Amino acid sequence: MATDTTSLKLEKIFTDAEDFLPLNGTDHVELFVGNAKQAAHFYKTAFGFQGVAYAGLETGMKDRTSYVLQQGKIRLVLTSPMSADGPINEHINKHGDGVKNVALWVDDAVKSFETTTGRGAEVAFEPKTIEDENGKVVISGIKTYGETVHVFVDRSEYDGPFMPGYRAWDSHYKPEDTGLKYIDHMVGNVGWGEMNKWVEFYAKVMGFAQLISFDDKDISTEYTALMSKVMTNGNGRIKFPINEPAEGKKKSQIEEYIDFYNGAGVQHIAVATDDIIKTVSAMKDRGVEFLYVPDNYYEDLLERVGDIDEDIAILREHGILVDRDEEGYLLQLFTKPVADRPTLFFEIIQRKGAQSFGKGNFKALFEAIEREQDNRGTL
Known part of the structure; x- marks a missing residue:
């Protein structure tokens, strides 16, 4: 199953990227x-x-x-x-x-x-x-x-x-796919004060542009906070958000990650689907565990995001989150860590026009992560 190796001339959609490093x-x-x-x-x-x-x-x-x-x-x-x-x-x-x-x-x-x-x-x-x-x-x-x-x-x-x-490798065991299409973005966690160093690395060394910046006012809960900047290449096929901890009352998810990973590394891989309800449902049936989102998240969902195609009752059943930007909306959900250390996890994302990263869901997502940290005794 080799990749299509045809040389691509991909449209540059993020004009701030210098793009001296062509990436397909x-x-x-x-x-x-x-x-x-x-x-x-x-x-x-x-x-x-x-x-x-x-x-x-x-x-x-x-x-x-x-x-x-x-x-x-x-x-x-x-x-x-x-x-x-x-x-x-x-x-x-x-x-x-x-x-x-x-x-x-x-x-x-x-x-x-x-x-x-x-x-x-x-x-x-x-x-x-x-x-x-x-x-x-x-x-x-x-x-x-x-x-x-x-x-x-x-x-x-x-x-x-x-x-x-x-x-x-053509094994006898070939389970059906769950509708995953491509990698949407990959998130790196770095230590205190290191985010801008790596933002500069991707800009200077690889010609990326900064797409979005989130500070501790955007990404914070009662207990924890973090900061993040999203770097992208010109055609938008490679997006690398970079997270660092911010001061909070308790230990943030970034600090927990760095403690157990013993340093900086890839925090999560966001994988795209065209039907998040079908994908998440299939994955849950196969034993994948996702973060729990409280029912009250959905009480005023339409007031926050406007009309959507999906049935809110089904979104609530699966804990799927919704956010809107000026270009459309997206649906997303995080798995729990996929190994015993609370480090690497996956995000399932479906974009319906939106180019953002779910800023409106940060509080709900990170409170869900904090509940897991509390269960682990690492908050």
Whole structure:
């Protein structure tokens, strides 16, 4: 299930982005996990991903095992170490299951590397070409916040299932998808006072523009607060909100994340659907747990957001939130953390014109997160 590798000339919709680094979209997201085989079963069963490719001892990979799963344009790579030491084990010991590589689909991985490192990015790994009977892939990498790496991937001359070193994985077990289409955005949590540093990184090093800024007046509850700025490339296919803690009476979700992740990292992956009710319903039936939203959120919903197509009773049943901006409205809901540490989670989002990030829902969402923190004794 190879990506369409046609070189794209994508419309620039955010004119403030310098866009000297052409990006076609997200190629894949690689998570380092304690047990890739079991994690793959979870994402297939609960989220509706399908098996695409595999690398391990049988393919000549000695230090790790990786499973590649896909749904729509979303591709996850789940990787576990095969030895008691080494960098993958060190990452898991320190952070738990989490995102290591955010891979970006480019037309030229060498030029992308030279452009970004020439503008101050720290090298993760030099450009390299990997080949097999299906062609070649060129990859390179730069370091970002925490131990997260952006990998540039040029697969224009490759026609295999994923990358050289992987073989097709066509398992007997193929659960139906849940309607997930693509990655809408990915959120990074950074430490106190670090948000602007990384905002500047994405602007200077990668040519992104600042789309939206939220301060502690926008994102606060009675107990906690945080600040956030959303960075986007020109075509809008890559959006990276960056969060940092803000002063509050109690420990914010960002502080909790950094405590348990032991540093900065990817907080959540927002995945888009064309029918959030169908998607959330299917995922709940398969065991995915979502944040609880109190019934009183829906009492004045239409007064706050205006007319919507969906039945409010069904939205209430599933705890789906709604927000409107000048371009339309969106529907969204967060899962609970997908591993035992209260770190990585997913957002399910359906956009009906809106380009924003649910500012009107922040209070309800973060109060829901605080209830979970209180249950964990970490608020």
